[in-house]
Amino acid sequence: MPKASRFSVVLTLALTLCAHADEGMWVYNNLPLKQLQAKYGFTPSPQWIERLMKASVRFNNGGSGSFISANGLVLTNHHVAADALEKLSTPEHNLYEEGFLARTPADEKPTKDLELNQLISIEDVTSRVNAAVKPEMSVAEAIAARRAAIAAIEKEGTEATGLRCDVVTLYQGGQYHLYRYKKYTDVRLVFAPEFAAAFFGGDPDNFEFPRYDLDMCIFRVYENGKPVQVDNFFKWSAAGPAEGELIFVSGHPGRTSRMFTAEALKHLRDFQVPYTLGLLRRREIMLQQYSMKSEENARRAKEELFGVQNSRKVYLGQMSSLQEGKIITAKQRADYQLRAKVAADPKLQELAGAWDRVAQAQARAKELAVRRALLEAGQAFNTPLFTIARHLVRMAYEDRKPDSERLAEYRAARRASLLLQLYSDAPIYGDLEKAKLTDSLSFLVEVFGAGDGLVNAVLRGKGPDARAAALVDGTDLADPRVRQLIAAGGVAEIESSEDPMIRLARLVDDPARAIRKQFEEGIEEPERQAYGQISKALFAVYGTSVYPDATFTLRLAYGQVKGYSEGSGPIAPMTTLGGAFEHEKAHGGKDPWKLPESWRRAKDKLKLETPYNFVSTADIIGGNSGSPVVNAKGELVGLIFDGNIHSLTANFHYTDEKSRAVSVHSAGMLEALRAVYGADALVRELTEGALAGGDACPGKLAGK
């Protein structure tokens, strides 16, 4: 980062989460209306806001999307859909690689375990949650009391409305809001381009710009066997946005650390990020080794490998910005300024110790975090077969407790979502799981030591590879029917089960629960309380017009379509379809710069000057993938799919100097659907906003 920008960074961080430039991932019940009016002269109507909120959907497996027709079409990224596409793929029909187009509704392919959430309403429940926690309570009591209060709120909400109800912790513990979602689980695949078009340029171009990617995928949501009818969806803008135009991004940014204190950022730099990078590197190498053995292996591991590579790039970017130092220096100054104001205000004295308490929690975290990651987060047992076993074991024991005392993921309000995953018949490949489990068991031995009692109990005298083979070969949990049978048997079934993966999950359960408890009481709860106080200080000093850190809940960001400058010169904000062919040529047409055959064939039919990808200043982060980009009229003008390399600091702070969100342009998507894929019926539905002739009968969808 050049020195010229230093002041703006400092200023941004000094005010922590007060908006500057186009900064902010705003909650829908506290939108930056003043800033929008002041900078862009735009004030959205309540109807505009409600439509944006309800036309946005969350992909529960980690991405965003939006309704784009009255008949339930949902747009997201190919890479958000990757997990679903991979689960629908076989060696013979590799949809993930080769793409898919349903020409008739009967062809629309039900996905295995996708859950979409549509936000219906938000309610601030902070005072009710906080009231449950009394000052005289011990840490353990405070956690239990808060958990019970949250569980009660969620359960009441679900019972009252039938909606999925999640209490979300905002401002790292400063506020609690109840989010009510309508849930969709009958989600069918309508269109996916080839991997080579969606991820053109592959890992080398990932987080770069200019880009030429058709990173899109279209599903249709069904209810009761029919396409769902929705009132709120985005009309497709055939023209898309112009340079400089105001745009909005409505999506689900996953997690940011902008409210973190300087000490918490140092903990990330010195411990959490290096640890995570080490883990990602070993998984990347392991998956590469597995993949290179055959093309079928490569197919099986491709989506997981891509995910690991993507994360590795994100964390390397974070590491680079943290080690560079300016972000932490600026945050130290911001902490200092806020603490000085707290110290000067007699009413805020009770908040003064919060920063030190965060620092103390970080120091303790080093001892506990790795053990927690291995045992409780399951990094020592890196296979869905273990995750399934863990859920079966815990569900049995948790279900014997009152709902309010259960671990959060086993509460009644979340059961349907859990079972959707647990009983999914997505394929599980034994050889891939052996490779993953071998590597992760080996990691366990490295970290805990070969003489450790738990390690010995896990390995049972075998090496990691032999033990992984015995576990994967011995378990019956790859079969969803077996999972249902075991779940039906409750604790008795669990305790008598001879399935080796169930037995492993039982073996690990007590130590895993113990470290989880220790971490919650020793780290998370003190942090939550401390950040609650820091939030109070922030609100007291800077007012309430601040946005909370990202929590994978719906947020609104805004900005402009705008280029930027690299050392090499100015970067134009848009690319064209024709640019994809030029980019291919510049790289000799070698993988991953090889456009699919369909594009080569369609080249003469394509309007090559059509805009394809574009950048904007909207404030996004991972989880925003698949978010609709809409204009002031509320029309869909683009589809978020990436950030440029400079945006990798977005976890810690926003800057509009070079950091950019990268989207597919609505005009480019439409032109590709038309000229490359001949998806005429789909194009008609998108441009008309509903199935042909306004008729909701899916029989007419494909037009032939």
Add this chain to the structure above:
Amino acid sequence: MPKASRFSVVLTLALTLCAHADEGMWVYNNLPLKQLQAKYGFTPSPQWIERLMKASVRFNNGGSGSFISANGLVLTNHHVAADALEKLSTPEHNLYEEGFLARTPADEKPTKDLELNQLISIEDVTSRVNAAVKPEMSVAEAIAARRAAIAAIEKEGTEATGLRCDVVTLYQGGQYHLYRYKKYTDVRLVFAPEFAAAFFGGDPDNFEFPRYDLDMCIFRVYENGKPVQVDNFFKWSAAGPAEGELIFVSGHPGRTSRMFTAEALKHLRDFQVPYTLGLLRRREIMLQQYSMKSEENARRAKEELFGVQNSRKVYLGQMSSLQEGKIITAKQRADYQLRAKVAADPKLQELAGAWDRVAQAQARAKELAVRRALLEAGQAFNTPLFTIARHLVRMAYEDRKPDSERLAEYRAARRASLLLQLYSDAPIYGDLEKAKLTDSLSFLVEVFGAGDGLVNAVLRGKGPDARAAALVDGTDLADPRVRQLIAAGGVAEIESSEDPMIRLARLVDDPARAIRKQFEEGIEEPERQAYGQISKALFAVYGTSVYPDATFTLRLAYGQVKGYSEGSGPIAPMTTLGGAFEHEKAHGGKDPWKLPESWRRAKDKLKLETPYNFVSTADIIGGNSGSPVVNAKGELVGLIFDGNIHSLTANFHYTDEKSRAVSVHSAGMLEALRAVYGADALVRELTEGALAGGDACPGKLAGK
């Protein structure tokens, strides 16, 4: 490892380094004559032994080779030659990738900085070295005294004979032998096949069998501008070895840990190997990321990336066998048995504490090893530009001391070899060095912490990437003439230099020397003394017919051409040239299973039934790459280039159950040279043992 083999493992380890089956990497002055006679009825003559010794050569950059004609032709692996080939390559003429054949002597290409060593004689100097160390000496005094004694022996040797003289520490400190080498530095490239033929099957097939690789490269050694005339060379066997035939491998195994105590093996398992794997994984990812940006980047990094991947696979194999547990259990038993015999023998009481002293040294090593690796081994500054700067700085200061007090690598006896490397005009690519240095500086920050004083001094307020760019862009050391000028200026030049890399090397020099000293005194010296005692115990209990751990000095191994069994069934000991085409077809002809165009064109001319690669039970390890395989008549029948996956435990123990050395067959090499490469003159020289017509005039080499 199946349980059936457990006993043989125990037995092997129980006797530590006494030979079983075809075990052993034998020194030429203590060959296993009795075993050979007993098992194979073969007793080599002194002449046979001398020829084997003198026809073998060491590639000083880490491999083995052999003379194969009276006129100085030397055979080694393509992958041993990779460094030399890469340094001779340009974007326009990528010899490493495309291969090379000198059809006339004028075409033979001088390499940049290759040094070959030919062992002339060995002398046991143990008593002289040990006599220098008195019982009353402190650790530091003992190190200095031993170093002075060794320096004196080496210096005397060089002055008396003109030969390169190295005192080698054997039995981890039990003996010291003086090795006298004739040194060759005018080494010219004669023949290399394409990378795709040499490393057919690439990383997936590496350490596997069956194999189909032409991993060969031929150089010619010159002296005074003419091909050197050698008396000792291997006659080429056109037929090669048959199944079951006795064969010998004369080469330079790099390093083994077979004498390690159980505690030392645990240290490897728990600390050293995981650390090394972490480092290798991060380098592999970094080099991959660099390589994928362009084909030219891929070319620049290819050889280094291959080396990292190869090492990663070796260490993963070691980790797997160490974590599996049986090796360490067996070694614990072996330690126990030997200690019991020592305890029972009043004459051996002084040796009783040795095992505990090794264990104590390992415990201390954890604290010091990483700091030493980063600063002294330079892992924090992973670029040859730093290595060059380090040598220039240290050479200036060391040269002011008496020879016997210098760090070993700066002694007069080793100066010529050092300068050959230091003044090499091998290309250095700035962008590659920036990527490597960025990654390694980032590693330094991770390990030492961002607040560390030395880290701050190294980074000078910049992030690792900006600092790496400033260092690489700012230094003039890429130019060998600059290095010579700086070296000529001595300490005055060093201290006034404003070259940022020189200044960095100076900055780091004191802390690096300090940790080196601490490690030598706290770990290496106590270990050396303890292993010296353990050696005495071994000799006393089991006699002197034991071989020392590998030390990258000339060793003789022996064994039989012999297949083995996998779970999938028996593996035949030999493959054929035709098998390469079948293997290509089985993998769809995709990279890395794509034979070069030359092979496709030659297919009809090739005798496809010719043996190509074969396995044998000879006891080898890394460093043996390029070793000649010779038959009882002393003819060259093969060329070691790999071990199978089971051989990755060879660092710790030998077994002939499944562990195999992998070689190129002499008949296959000859057939490929003839039919694929049309290297008629070369074939004639190999089969006739000298240049055509016995004429040493290189003008006739190419025959046209």
